[in-house]
Amino acid sequence: MAQSVDLLVLHAHLLTMQGNGVGYLRDGALAVRGDSLVDVGRSSELAQRYQATETLDATNCAVMPGLVDVHMHTVYAIVRGVAQDVSNWMQKGLAPFARHMDAEAARAGTRLNIVEAMQAGTTTMGDFVRPYPGWGECYAEAGVRACLTPTINALPPGGMAGLELGDLYPLDEKAGRESIAAALAICDRWQGAEDGRITTMLGPQGTDMIGLEQLLEVARIAEERGLMLHVHVAQGDREIDQMVKRYGQRTPAFLADNKLLNDRLLAVHLTEATDEETDLIAESGAPMALCSGSIGIIDGIVPPARRFREKGGIVGLGSDQASGNNCNNIFNEMKLTALFNKIKYRDPQVMPAWEVLRMGTIEGARAMGLGDRIGSLEVGKQADLIVVDVNTANILPIIDAPVRTLVPNLIYAGTGKEVQTMVVAGRIVMRDREILTLSESKVRAEAQHQAELIGERVSQDPLHRELALLSAMQAGQL
């Protein structure tokens, strides 16, 4: 007699991501009970074995694990486009806007980013944000998986706006204390919430933005609570300059000397890491968050992910912030990662399609410490999956012999718009591109409204005269 399940997905080009490749299964099927996968196999067998409450016919579709975005700053979706194409994106692009962001604008940004990411197939979002009221609720409501990292730093109110390049950041012990307390409140509320769908990390923004004593205190608390640290590491010449001025040491050596370099540290960017520093971090077991689009646009640099992987390190992909990367789409990151590295090394064999797909799924999950729960379609794992229409003019044709074209076409021709349906923890949260858990049109309208309000506030702030893009504006280039 057939066993009952909640959901059966049939007739898919199944990319399970099991094993060391993409784990392809022709005419593949999945059975879901509750929040978990209970069977993965051939359609002919699973259709016999199970009676389902709901059946999804995935003919002409690829079905794969939901994409994992290990590093985002969702609030900055509200200032998408204010900080690209300039030499000092943070102080002369983002900072004059960021200081006028209130909780409503932040929430509108997070929601906009969640909609954008869902519609491009991202089911797990690693969000690094200065906490504001209602942040975690955005994810609870949307039904996606989130890892919340509340930003910790000891920068005084007003942040870095107004500082000249090369000025040592003023660190404020009291601001650090408040920021740690606010972060711990988020972890208390959200770690393991929504049946484990929401988890947390502790995020010292950068080793240059908090004093050593408080940094070590945060590390100690993270260890006590079993949380990972999520830190920007060697993220720019600004940071290295600050570290050398303050400690006489570059960031990777500083982390190693303070015993912070291990598999519980998610190291973001490594933009400025030398070969030796890259090896040091990879060999320590600390995973890397690679943000190809963001670092390409704001710094013009390809981070050392290839070398990091050659040294045995785990690399996940992050879309970072929309003020500079302009989009939060892992399809985009997979393609850019493959492309940028081929160009950097002048070798088309570097970072093939299957490899970046692994970074966008199973490796991203491992980088976040969630590899035993998500990232591949395996019995016992969470049912986080996306159904991607491949019967589209940009992806067709798909042939199977003598070589299969599915994965290269998805990576180099896919845009994310082909994602039709999304399941997170066994629940359908998007169907035929309609998000079922929130109103997309309301999210879009609110984002536009809040962005216009910020624009007005920044225009009235004399600091806006420092915006690097003003000259392009005046020259009729924007």
Ligand SMILES: [Zn+2]
């Ligand atoms: Zn970041």
